[in-house]
Amino acid sequence: MSMPFSGHGDRRTVVVVVAIQAAISLGYFAAMAHVVIHLRVDLGLAAGLIGLVLALRNLVQHTLSLPVGALVDVLGPVRIGMLACLLRAAGFALLGTVSSLPWLVVAAVLLGAGGALFHPAAQSLLAGLAERRRARGYAAYMMTLQIAAVLGPALGLALLNVGYWLVALTAAALWIGAAFLFALLWHAPPVRVVDGVVSGVRTVLRDRVFLGFAVVSTPAMLVTDQASVVVPLGGVDAGAVTVFACVLAMVSAAVQPWCAVPGRADRPGVLRAGLLFAAGGHLLLAGGAGGELTGLVLVAALHGLADGLLQPAVFQTIARLAPPARFGAYLGVQTSLSGLFAFAGGIAVGWSFDRGPGGATAALVVLALTACAAAACARSHPAQAIDARDAAPAASGVKQERP
Structure with missing residues (x-):
């Protein structure tokens, strides 16, 4: 049984998880803040179809949360976190480069599955820390999320002048970067599997x-x-x-x-x-x-x-x-x-x-x-x-x- 890190290990875990949060949140909010405009104006989808695509992402993410949470305990948060980032990167890449409804549905499923995997993986890393570091680490994790919620849409708006494809591919690149950040914790799982x-x-x-x-x-x-x-x-x-x-x-x-x-x-x-x-x-x-x-x-x-x-x-x-x-x-x-x-x-x-x-x-x-x-x-x-x-x-x- 591997015990939670202490001292330097705790700090390193918090720093990496917060860096992951910064990367994925900037990408997420940059893309999702403008996705409705893209689907409605660029692709000409009806409001009902837009609602279907967005609701499908949420449904997939929340439905998969039940088995995926337990899967994190079995395979470890680092492996699951890397897989989550790659799935979401693929979802955003599709979202910005396809125009047919079937492929948009695939993108929504990938985004939902990636979200279902990411959150228990990242939070399991923080939950495995000592109580003091866990409380402070989660606070930093949340502050980073909220700062990205303010900066992300502005980043997306700047890239939108070129086209939504650039917004989506930038989001995908940030999620791929987060997968590499997860790999920094590969040899140091904070909780036993x-x-x-x-x-x-x-x-x-x-x-x-x-x-x-x-x-x-x-x-x-x-x-x-x-x-x-x-x-x-x-x-x-x-x-x-x-x-x-x-x-x-x-x-x-x-x-x-x-x-x-x-x-x-x-x-x-x-x-x-x-x-x-x-x-x-x-x-x-x-x-x-x-x-x-x-x-x-x-x-x-x-x-x-x-x-x-x-x-x-x-x-x-x-x-x-x-x-x-x-x-x-x-x-x-x-x-x-x-x-x-x-x-x-x-x-x-x-x-x-x-x-x-x-x-x-x-x-x-x-x-x-x-x-x-x-x-x-x-x-x-x-x-x-x-x-x-x-x-x-x-x-x-x-x-x-x-x-």
Whole structure:
């Protein structure tokens, strides 16, 4: 069994993972910020077909998260991370160079599969670190993501003057570069590798404490992801949408140093606060706050706080609850539940907005109530939950083995 790195090894892992995040996020946001314009203007696809291609990517990514998370535990995060980067590079290359719908579908599948592989691989590397380094490393990982969310669209816009093919190929090159960065960690896996994808999933499904947390945290992805959807659907112009996205990303990044303190992000109060901030943002939009720039900035700040708190809260809690060698499986189950819930909820929100102003308001109120309900159910601190879980087998005389 190889133990987590300490000292220099921890720092090296964090530096490499943050560099990977910088490369792939710049490429992702540069390409995805302008993909709808490319599909609609350059290729002339109908809105329904554009929605199908984008939804297919999300569906593939979230559906595969369940088995892929456990696969990371078996094959190791470095191998899976390299494969993820190569798959996404191929997907972006296709996205910028093909025009037929079947090939666009292939591109969407490759992008979804790459995303399903990448996130558990990168986060498993961080989860294998010592607690202090893990908290700070994940904060740096998240800050890098949010900075790229601001810079990436600008990079894509500059390259778009030549053509979307250059945007997509640049994204592909950045993902290939990330694959080489993963290779720098090839001889130093931070967690031991275990056998059995199916056994990994079974371990998770038998853990009632974790499943309780997974259910409570499931709405987090829906209520945060829908912010970037409902604002443009509300009829604001491209400039206002850009301001909204930038403010959200900057606030989310600003929260990360606070979340970097070990033992802070996994407190149930942080999860509750994030969900309530998201609820407040949706309620403000339901009340018409998005119609003015000041109100839109306030909504963006609330959703930035929600995003900045919820992602570290989920990651750190999973890292606490999961056995060290099964983090991928635990993350995969939680991500799969959250992704499928967000997929279904996103379809419902889109359908509601098509019904007119009344439907839009109803959708925003339901999103807020969903976040409030989840916040009300967030209870035990992970340390207390782990103690209760481990005490149950001891009380019955059964020896509990952690893989």
